[in-house]
Amino acid sequence: MRTIVQGMAACLLLVAAGAAGQENGGPTPYDKAMARGQKALAAEDWLTAAQSFGQALRLKPGDEEAAKAFKDAVKKIEVYNTRIDPLKGRTMERYGSTGSRDAIRDGLAWLVKKQAEDGHWTNTSPQPHAKDDLAPTAFALLALLADGSCEVEGEHREAVRKGIAWILARQQDGGSFGGATHYSEGLAALAVVEAFAMGGTDETFLAAQKSLNYVVEARCPKGGWVYQPSTQEGYGDVSVSGMMFQPLKQAQMVYLDFRYDTLLEFADWVESVTFESGEVPYRPGQAAPHHAPSLTAIGCLTRIYAGDTRETSPSLALGVDRVFAAKDQLRSHIYFLYYGTMLAFLVGGDSWRTWNEPMMEYLLSKQAKEGDDKGMIWDPEEYWAKLGYVDPVLFHSMAMLSLECCYRYVPHPMVPEEEPKEE
Known part of the structure; x- marks a missing residue:
């Protein structure tokens, strides 16, 4: 059975006992969880604090003291600290392109408008x-x-x-x-x-x-x-x-x-419907043309987040290769561009470098440079746009998230960055 892997310590421990009181009059499970949390706060161990206060909140739902302590601890963890300067700027210099900063600034301004x-x-x-x-x-x-x-x-x-x-x-x-x-x-x-x-x-x-x-x-x-x-x-x-x-x-x-087993069970389901070729269908057992690179990208993302690796899973390795081999399609399918960009950044190294450049080139070429819609990224000839399923706000938002990908989430800790290939 795979294990959920993430860039922090072990997952939040869930407590089976729901009662907050004990007949012997000693410390209740709630009291113990709160005490562990306070001790962790004093030691600036934010992860343990979040775990402990989360346990307390599960034991006593709606408890204001536990809720406030839990939220304060989560803020200290700073899961999204790459979104804030100066780390955002450094992350963009390493993984992205400083040339996309103006595009992101203008694009967000258009969204707000x-x-x-x-x-x-x-x-x-x-x-x-x-x-x-x-x-x-x-x-x-x-x-x-x-x-x-x-x-x-x-x-x-x-x-x-x-x-x-x-x-x-x-x-x-x-x-x-x-x-x-x-x-x-x-x-x-x-x-x-x-x-x-x-x-x-x-x-x-x-x-x-x-x-x-x-x-x-x-x-x-x-x-x-x-x-x-x-x-x-x-x-x-x-x-x-x-x-x-x-x-x-x-x-x-x-x-x-929430029930963390849901993540594992879904990843197991995705693996079970994945073909030996690495392709992932829209629904179990469906054959082409329902296979699409975007679906394979979704499947690969799910399995990597759940702890699978290309070294231990041949179908995952083949799926990742299929996604990157189809990168020319990112110009015609916004969902493939969106999920493929997330996967490319997750894998890192050459995979990211060879994906990031054409992705940015395409999106920046579709951005309005002047007029009332300055900053908008829109391609009416894109597959879903032509069918009428994706409007400018949806398309533009996925484009923004793709340009922001390098600092939206931290690189996955279990996916070592590939070394540049020697010339």
């Missing part, structure tokens, strides 16, 4: 079943969060505050944000989780926790997640599952509480 007064971004897609304002709002917020703005600080903090408030106002008792599809639900959950981790309010913390409960419960019994939130029948599909997996992975990184 397109935000409605109540905090949302409007989906202008002509496809009726794709018209859901939750998806573009969440994607736009992720682009702003990736650049270092959050609800309380950063150049675009007001836009983030309004956008998160709009999403939180939609949340239902079961944790859903009322999205038309699970694409929207996964994106919204990811935005709220990241907003919390970057210094969110108490309301954001509670909403993040509720959204994780929904994501876990919405999974199909046979594996993965399905497109429509109204059903859990049959098998999930890899495409929408990729969106629902991401908030769980980021929540794990900041010690939010």
